[in-house]
Amino acid sequence: MTDSGSDSGQRDAGDADAGCPAFCATHGPAKGACADFDESAAVPKAWKVTASDGGTVTISMAEAFSCSSSLSSALPMESISSVGSADAYAAIPFITQDDGIVSLDLEVYLPTNDTMSYVSFFALVQADAGPLGLQHHADASWYLSDGPTITIDQQLTTPPLVGAWNHMTLTVLFSRTAGTASLMYEGDDHAPHTVSFSGPTSPGAAANGEAFVGMIATGATEGAFTAYYDNVVLTSE
Numbered sequence: 001m002t003d004s005g006s007d008s009g010q011r012d013a014g015d016a017d018a019g020c021p022a023f024c025a026t027h028g029p030a031k032g033a034c035a036d037f038d039e040s041a042a043v044p045k046a047w048k049v050t051a052s053d054g055g056t057v058t059i060s061m062a063e064a065f066s067c068s069s070s071l072s073s074a075l076p077m078e079s080i081s082s083v084g085s086a087d088a089y090a091a092i093p094f095i096t097q098d099d100g101i102v103s104l105d106l107e108v109y110l111p112t113n114d115t116m117s118y119v120s121f122f123a124l125v126q127a128d129a130g131p132l133g134l135q136h137h138a139d140a141s142w143y144l145s146d147g148p149t150i151t152i153d154q155q156l157t158t159p160p161l162v163g164a165w166n167h168m169t170l171t172v173l174f175s176r177t178a179g180t181a182s183l184m185y186e187g188d189d190h191a192p193h194t195v196s197f198s199g200p201t202s203p204g205a206a207a208n209g210e211a212f213v214g215m216i217a218t219g220a221t222e223g224a225f226t227a228y229y230d231n232v233v234l235t236s237e
Contacts, residue, residue, distance in 0.1 A: 023067070
């Protein structure tokens, strides 16, 4: 179990014991959902798991930000000549009003060996829109994007910290005309950063959507890699 050193003073899997306090016991939102993945060896029933073409979603003790466990999302290597895509994610629905705000706050352990794949790592999705969240687009850059639709495509000027726990917050005001989206994260320079977008963020009047944590690959993956997720808080208004 690895302590990245970037979250000084925080409990991780190496420090967990029977007295470790449950994160969601004190951080669960009044309207929304919270998952710290410590209560069971199974993914919480409120989260719908999708795993295809060799992708897997499990509760893992290999890495954890608080207490002993996290959600593990693993993808295999997929060449263009093979299946070409794989999924490994867990999703939970949200309901918001027109021009409502949805926030996804979480700890993410991004893989170090994914640099050139086309992968979404977590996102908020409304109606028939693309998943709006943290993505790679088959190059070394990172984006706040709704690919593969790509009506929103804001490059992170400083790459996120990988191979260590990274506290990230994705906040979206869903609107057909005057929406906003922002992603707050820790950069590879160990400083806080924010990337933002202003403009249409919703394809229509539908107020329902899903938040997902885990990976969706819409094309080839350069290798097998795993991401971990912990202390996930979803709020909507």
